[in-house]
Amino acid sequence: MKRQRQIFIRSIFASLAIVLVSIAGLSVAHAEIRVDITKGNAQPMPIAITDFLGQGQDEGLGRNISRVISADLERSGLFKPIDPKAFISVEKSMEAVPQFNNWRVLKAQALVQGSVTAEGGDRLRVQFRLWDVFGEQQMVGQVYTTVRSNWRRISHIIADAIYKRMTGEDGYFDTRIVYIAESGPETRKAKRLSIMDQDGENQHFLTDGKDLVLTPRFSPSRQEITYMSYYGNLPRVYIYNIETGRQEVLGDFPGMTFAPRFSPDGNKVIMSMARDGNTEIYTMDLRTRAVTRLTNHPSIDTSPYYSPDGKQIVFNSDRSGTQQLYVMDAAGEVSGAPAKRISFGSGNGRYATPVWSPRGDLIAFTKIGGGQPFSIGVMNVDGKGERILADGYLVESPTWAPNGRVIMFFREKTTGKTSKSTRLYTIDLTGQNEREILTPSDASDPAWSPLIP
Amino acid sequence: MRSSVIASVALHVAVVILATVGLPSLLKPPAPEPVPLVVELVTISDVTNVPTKPREPEPKKEEPKPEPPKPEPAKPLETPPPPPTPTPPKPEPKAAEAPSPPPPEPTPTPKPLPKAEEPKPEPKPVAPQELANTKPAKKPKAPQEDFDSVLKNLAKSLPQQKAEPKAEKKAEPKTNFDDLMSKAIPSNRRNIADPTKPLTMTEQDAIKNIFTKAMARCWNPPVGAKDAKDLVVNIRINLAEDGTVLRAAVDDSGLGKSDFWRAAAESARRAVLVCSPFSELPRNLYPQWKESVLSFNPAEMFGG
Numbered sequence: 001m002k003r004q005r006q007i008f009i010r011s012i013f014a015s016l017a018i019v020l021v022s023i024a025g026l027s028v029a030h031a032e033i034r035v036d037i038t039k040g041n042a043q044p045m046p047i048a049i050t051d052f053l054g055q056g057q058d059e060g061l062g063r064n065i066s067r068v069i070s071a072d073l074e075r076s077g078l079f080k081p082i083d084p085k086a087f088i089s090v091e092k093s094m095e096a097v098p099q100f101n102n103w104r105v106l107k108a109q110a111l112v113q114g115s116v117t118a119e120g121g122d123r124l125r126v127q128f129r130l131w132d133v134f135g136e137q138q139m140v141g142q143v144y145t146t147v148r149s150n151w152r153r154i155s156h157i158i159a160d161a162i163y164k165r166m167t168g169e170d171g172y173f174d175t176r177i178v179y180i181a182e183s184g185p186e187t188r189k190a191k192r193l194s195i196m197d198q199d200g201e202n203q204h205f206l207t208d209g210k211d212l213v214l215t216p217r218f219s220p221s222r223q224e225i226t227y228m229s230y231y232g233n234l235p236r237v238y239i240y241n242i243e244t245g246r247q248e249v250l251g252d253f254p255g256m257t258f259a260p261r262f263s264p265d266g267n268k269v270i271m272s273m274a275r276d277g278n279t280e281i282y283t284m285d286l287r288t289r290a291v292t293r294l295t296n297h298p299s300i301d302t303s304p305y306y307s308p309d310g311k312q313i314v315f316n317s318d319r320s321g322t323q324q325l326y327v328m329d330a331a332g333e334v335s336g337a338p339a340k341r342i343s344f345g346s347g348n349g350r351y352a353t354p355v356w357s358p359r360g361d362l363i364a365f366t367k368i369g370g371g372q373p374f375s376i377g378v379m380n381v382d383g384k385g386e387r388i389l390a391d392g393y394l395v396e397s398p399t400w401a402p403n404g405r406v407i408m409f410f411r412e413k414t415t416g417k418t419s420k421s422t423r424l425y426t427i428d429l430t431g432q433n434e435r436e437i438l439t440p441s442d443a444s445d446p447a448w449s450p451l452i453p
Numbered sequence: 454m455r456s457s458v459i460a461s462v463a464l465h466v467a468v469v470i471l472a473t474v475g476l477p478s479l480l481k482p483p484a485p486e487p488v489p490l491v492v493e494l495v496t497i498s499d500v501t502n503v504p505t506k507p508r509e510p511e512p513k514k515e516e517p518k519p520e521p522p523k524p525e526p527a528k529p530l531e532t533p534p535p536p537p538t539p540t541p542p543k544p545e546p547k548a549a550e551a552p553s554p555p556p557p558e559p560t561p562t563p564k565p566l567p568k569a570e571e572p573k574p575e576p577k578p579v580a581p582q583e584l585a586n587t588k589p590a591k592k593p594k595a596p597q598e599d600f601d602s603v604l605k606n607l608a609k610s611l612p613q614q615k616a617e618p619k620a621e622k623k624a625e626p627k628t629n630f631d632d633l634m635s636k637a638i639p640s641n642r643r644n645i646a647d648p649t650k651p652l653t654m655t656e657q658d659a660i661k662n663i664f665t666k667a668m669a670r671c672w673n674p675p676v677g678a679k680d681a682k683d684l685v686v687n688i689r690i691n692l693a694e695d696g697t698v699l700r701a702a703v704d705d706s707g708l709g710k711s712d713f714w715r716a717a718a719e720s721a722r723r724a725v726l727v728c729s730p731f732s733e734l735p736r737n738l739y740p741q742w743k744e745s746v747l748s749f750n751p752a753e754m755f756g757g
Contacts, residue, residue, distance in 0.1 A: 008458045015465030033657065033745040035664040038753045040672030040724070109673070109723055132719065134726035139719075167675055168716030 042430075044080035045166070046107050047073065048133075050090050052114035052126070061151060062116045065126065068155035069112065069162070071199060072173040075426070076163065076406075077433030082106055094129060103133045110139070112162060122147050126154050130162050140165045152201060153452070160451070172401035173198060176242070176449045177408065178216040178225050179424060181205065182442040186418060189442075193227060195242065198401075198448075200438045206240065215259040218399075218447045220308070220358065221266040225447065226250065228259040237271075239286075242449075251289070258303060260284070264310045270294075272302035272315075281315055281332070294332025295339070306330070307356045307381075314354040314363055315339070323350040325365060327381070342383030347371045353397060356381075358450075359404035362429075366396050366409075376409050376427065389431040399448045405429055408437070410444040656735075660742050663733045672724035674751040675717050684717040686749045688725055694739050696731035704746065721749040 049070045052062030073079035088102040094115050103111050114128035129141040140161055144154050153174060160171025181194040190209035193216060196202055207213055207229075216227040223242045228235050237250040237259055250260070255274030262269055263283070270283045279300045284291045295301040299319035306313055307330075314327050320341060328339035342363075343351045349370020354363050362378040367388070375391035376398050394412040401408070405428055412422045422444045424437040437443075675684065687704035703718045710718075725747065734742050 004455060004458060008461070011458060011462045011465065015462065015469060033660055033664075033742050035661045035745065035747050037665060037668045037672065037721075037747050037749045038751075039665070039669045040674035040749075040751070041670055043673070045673040107727070109727065132723065134723050135719070164712070166716060168711065168713035 042432075044074075044078055045109050046082055047079045047110045047112065047162075048082045048087065048103055048106060048108035049073070049084075049112040050087065050114075051084070052116050052128070053092070053094065054116040055118075058116045058118055058124075061124075062114070065116065065151060065155045065158075066112070066114065068152060068199070069159045072156060072159035073162065075199070075435055077428050077430070078163075078167060082108055094127065097136075098131055100131075100133050100136050103131075108133050110162075110166065114158070116151075119145060122149075124148050124151065124154075126151075126158070128158050128161075130165055152197065156197070156199075169405060170403045170451070172403045172406060172448075172451070174452050175402060176223075176452065177424070177437070177446050178206070178218065178227075178242075178449070179410075179439070179443045179446040180213060180216070181439065182422060182444065183209075186420075193240075194439075194443070196439070198437075203440060206242075215445050216447045217259050217261045218449045219262040219266045220264050220402075220450055221262070223449060223452065224262075224266070226259045226262065226269060228256065237269075250284070250286075255279070261305055263306050264308050270304045270306060270313065272304060281313070292332070294328070294334060296334055301326075303353055305354050305356050308358050308360045314342075314356055316352055316354060322348070323352055323368075325351045325354050325363070325383070342379070342381070343386075344383055345370055345377075345379070345386045349375075355398050355400060357404040358400050358402050362404070364398040364400065364407050366398065376407065378407075378429065387431065389427045389429070390425070390434060397445050399446050401426075401448050402450045408446045408448055410446060412444075656738060656741070660734060660738065660745075663731060664745065664747060667728040667731060667733075668724055668747065668749075671728035672749065673720055674749070675713065675720055684714055684751050686714070686718045686721040688721050688747045688749065690725055690745055690747065692731065692734070692743050692745070694736060694743075696729070696734045698725055698729035698731070701725040717749070717751060721747070724749070 049066050051059075052065045054060075054062035070081040074081050086106055088105065089099070091098050091113060094113050098111055098113065100111075109132075111131040111133050112128060113131070114126065117125045119125050123145055124147070125143065125145050127141070127143040130139045131137070132139050142158075142161060144157065146154050156173040156175075159173040163169070163171035163173070175198045176195055177198060178193065178195050181192045182189045183192075184190045191213050192209040193206040193213045195204050195206055211229045214228045216225045218225050225240050225242065226237055227240065228237055230236065231252060234252045234254060235256040236252050237256070238247055239250050240247045250269070253271070253273055256271060258272070260269035260271035267287070268283050268285055270281065272279050272281050278298060279302055280296060281294045281301050281304045282291050283294060294304075294313070295315075295317075297317065297319055299317050301315055301317045301319075303316040304313050305315070311330050312327055313330055313332075314325055316323055317326050317339070318324075319326075324341050325343040326339035326341050329335065329337050331337075333339055343349075343365070345351070345367065347370030350368040351365045352368060353366045355365070356363050357378075361381065363381060364376065364378045367375045367377055372388070372391035373393045374395045375388045376395050377386055377388040379386040389407065390409065390411075392411055392413075395409055396412075398407045398409045400406070406426050407428075408424060408426045410422055410424050412420055415421045422442040424439060424443045424446050425434055426437060427434045689702050689704045690698055691700040693699050701722050703722060705718070707715060707718060
């Protein structure tokens with residue numbers, strides 16, 4: 001009896017095992033092919049941008065709008081606008097679904113159509129649609145009305161909408177750059193505060209060039225800048241509102257070498273000053289004008305910059321013997337927590353001008369030495385993953401586009417025995433896409449605005 | 454008692470037999486039932502094999518291929534109602550040619566290469582080499598034998614792979630792999646895919662390789678997006694026999710995902726559509742690849 005039971009149990013186990021095995025076999029039998037795709041084509045994506053349709057005099061305007069959009073997207077390095085000469089046939093109306101075949105042949109992955117119509121008075125109605133050519137559906141479509149003179153801004157706004165829809169990331173085309181325009185002989189250069197659109201258009205001077213101006217800084221939250229000028233021999237800091245043109249003196253700051261930078265909420269500025277023979281980091285509340293000291297170290301602490309959440313500050317100190325980057329809490333070292341060094345890059349380089357990415361994940365810097373005389377690079381917030389994006393003699397003064405994907409800086413080149421030229425460049429995070437921004441004269445110290453509200 | 458035990462065992466055996474023999478064909482007729490061992494090999498060697506080795510032989514095949522993505526002067530799609538745009542008339546191409554699985558030998562390549570029988574003339578270098586290689590090969594050899602030898606070969610190389618995958622890659626690669634390729638796809642298997650036969654490793658590798666290469670050409674990943682490592686997107690594709698994509702769908706509802714993810718998902722789906730048709734896929738193995746999943750992971754391309 002016992003034996004029988006044993007046999008019985010054994011047979012149950014055996015058949016169970018067989019069933020299990022066969023089930024396993026079954027599930028394998030139905031496994032489909034799965035392929036891991038980790039390599040793509042890093043080439044820019046082909047996109048077709050047709051001339052915006054317009055009647056009469058607006059025909060030219062429509063063409064100009066699509067050119068501005070095209071140029072914006074092209075400069076980003078992510079898109080390759082297809083030469084309109086290759087277009088097979090262009091839809092004469094925005095209201096019909098495009099003939100996708102005509103665009104597929106061109107390998108266009110996306111198609112942009114638009115139109116401009118004059119409305120009463122000086123107003124324009126601009127609309128566009130972005131089509132997924134292979135998915136055969138509209139991805140985004142929008143209408144804007146504005147005054148005629150604003151057509152460039154509308155073009156940038158449309159380019160931003162396309163960029164955002166295709167990459168998931170906010171655009172940066174509807175932005176401006178403030179910089180120092182230099183002109184005149186080498187020995188007596190006039191330096192004027194200048195502003196332009198991100199693509200180099202709409203150049204204006206903000207100051208007349210009588211006084212030396214330095215290091216403009218954009219507020220991350222408002223269309224407002226700080227910059228430094230000299231009053232007699234004293235560095236004086238101004239706050240300038242670009243929308244209103246209003247300018248106010250923040251104060252005289254002896255021993256200051258760079259203009260202050262704003263906190264992310266725009267309510268404070270942070271700066272370094274030499275007082276009592278030692279350079280430390282201070283903040284100033286813009287309403288109360290109360291000044292707080294954040295560091296207290298016998299070494300030189302300078303170039304502070306807030307993280308976008310306002311909780312941390314990256315700065316530059318020579319406390320280890322050479323200039324390196326440190327991160328501390330926004331309350332400062334005086335609150336008890338010492339700053340942590342983050343720059344440990346190759347080649348014993350020195351680091352300067354840290355700027356925290358608006359999206360928070362990277363810190364850009366100027367590196368001196370360590371292989372190249374000067375270079376612009378980025379590192380993670382913890383100092384790891386250092387990458388050099390551009391180098392040369394001399395590159396300096398990185399500033400982030402508001403989406404944290406592109407950095408602008410200036411580069412000085414010697415063009416003759418005594419002559420030099422200084423120009424603005426952008427480079428994206430891949431390090432592959434360096435572009436010069438054309439300026440009418442020498443340019444340095446760029447500061448990139450947030451998206452224009 | 455004893456008789457009942459016997460009855461029970463017999464019943465179990467019957468159930469097992471049903472499960473192994475009957476059920477698979479009930480559920481999914483064409484699905485092959487691979488030998489588990491083979492699958493094991495696939496997963497182990499997959500990573501090392503696919504990217505490096507096939508590179509040599511493939512390029513030649515590639516050259517004629519770029520043609521396929523030719524625009525296909527498709528019929529003018531019915532223009533759907535004008536303004537309401539979101540009409541997704543899926544590129545439902547002409548209902549793929551008759552899905553007759555066993556195409557007679559000469560047909561598999563779309564282009565009429567009647568010479569396939571005689572490898573000599575080989576008019577253009579274009580001529581698919583597989584045809585040349587495999588055809589004249591020893592016809593009579595039983596596929597089973599071949600297959601065994603492949604297994605043996607693989608078994609030999611396996612230990613090394615496990616020990617040092619990197620080294621192995623460079624060590625005994627090309628010739629060995631070529632051998633395997635030609636053996637693994639014996640002549641008569643080219644005729645008809647035998648659904649009861651498992652996909653061999655090299656066949657699966659070959660299929661995967663075709664997808665991988667196509668995507669390297671057609672996929673514009675969202676380079677430099679923040680947290681690119683979180684942007685893995687699976688695209689499930691249904692293919693017609695000529696490799697035309699009938700349907701490409703994101704294998705995820707995307708609920709609660711970011712704009713980045715949406716852009717990544719769209720870029721992946723677009724890549725599949727841009728690359729359609731995948732005419733390099735071996736027709737005789739259609740049942741194996743007619744539904745495939747491509748898992749797009751931009752992390753490696755992140756930030757250059």
